[in-house]
Amino acid sequence: MISPLRVWVVAVNTVRAAIRNKLLYTLLFFAIALIATGVLVSTLSYVERERILQDVGLSAIRIFGAGIAIFVGVGLIHGEVERRTIYTILSKPVSRSEFLVGKYVGLVLTMWLQLAIMTVAFCAVSLLYGAPITAAHLAALLLVAFELVVLVAVATLFSAFTTPMLASLFTVGIWLVGHSTRNLRLLGEQADVEGVRFATALLHRVLPDLSSFDLVVAAVHGLPIAAAQVIWPMLYGVFYAALLLFLAALVFERRDFR
């Protein structure tokens, strides 16, 4: 039975570690700088400047969000084992699963905090440039937040049993493939070979469908966004992350900390 209180204590400490880490401020600075460069990029065009500005801004948020999540997430558990900080924590009445989930929740909260700061920067740049902020933009940002929920879970899973280097490779791989699984399935459906259709459909089901979290194009171009396009990915993200954490906990429970 997982104690929400102990999970929360670990999570809050993880957030505190991030707040006191200068490196994250540097990454955040670059993210905000990239959002602001949307202004420069948009000046290269005579048309749809606002859209270009916001496209660059939202894309910067997605890429930097994913980058920071992977960068921090892959060392999330490994670092605790390497530095042996986990020894004293697990000697307290804290289960391995509580620790793992606490670290995960802490990193998700950290990512959401960074996302909130980047969102403020995005809104500020947009409003200064006269580009309107609509509900569609906010929906797109909300789904970025839930894409991070999945991505941090992927990084946590790999961090639970392998080195940051390998975890980075695996997580970046999943991130890249995760944005293509839907297209892969659509391609597979056109194939004549049953095996190809089955394999692409399986990949789409097993690997995260990260393209379902991408509403940037729709938001920037003012395309209609149905409520289901927001709610379903959110639910999907939460369940997928829960499944990954369950697997991570299974692996983590069996580990020896030598």
Place this chain on the structure above:
Amino acid sequence: MAAEQREIVCIEDIVKDFRPGFGLRRKRVLHGISFGVREGEIFGFVGPNGAGKTTTLKILMGLIRPTGGRASILGHDVRETAFRQHIGFLPENPYFYDYLSGREILDFYARLSGVAKRTRRERVDRLLDWVGLTGAAGARLRTYSKGMLQRVGIAQALVHDPSVIFLDEPMSGLDPIGRKEIRDLILRLRAEGKTVFMNTHILSDVEMICDRVAIIVAGHIRYQGRMEAFLSTDEHECDLVLQGLDPETAQTLEERFEAELRGMGDRVELRVREKNLREVLERALEAGASVVSVTPHRVSLETVFLNAVEEEAGRR
């Protein structure tokens, strides 16, 4: 009285195998070890580097799963979690979140251990005072010396007022003053009724403070028992310091009683067997010497320890 004390840490036939690398053969590091720690004692777990001390302690802390056997603390299997509010642990060369201050880290561990909010602040302050860190309580841990970190380690192990405390090489890397401070802290813990399990290879510390000891060599327990019983042998010896003993008598005593003779200026020191002491003394006094001191010589833990290591090497 010791025999009546219950064993609260039980290791029964613990086996641990490690696989050195992927595809490599498993290596056995613990070969079915068994021992117990009694309530209220300081227990020394002694062995050379690589003997299996830390592995055993990690099994007790649930950090490593045993391949076979059973380990329990306070009647609970070590794989359980809830009972850990009754135990404290100081790892070897502890590392803590160095972005936190001394007070923050203790508060963090107190929260994890479920210490109630109303008592947490008071408990943390009392412990900071107890380990002498009140003045540095607000400073980040990255500014602490090794000795200070060791004291933080002791404090975090005690923050939830556990009844059994496990210490892995608590004097490791400390200067003589730091070592004495830690020894005094451990003795204070026993005085407060706590049980202390201590992993170490510093034998003099064990001799000074431990009630009972177990020696592990190459994953086998070679000796265990009370310090007094452990150190006594059939061959008791005494160091006898004499003044004014003429060289001729000294040489006679050395040859006749197989005594070890050492010159110390105008004094001589003779190590003699206890059964020969009376006769040696009488002869020395008859020869006009005066007695400076008679000190019973204990077989040191080091001797027993080295014998155990040599025996193990002989078995291989």
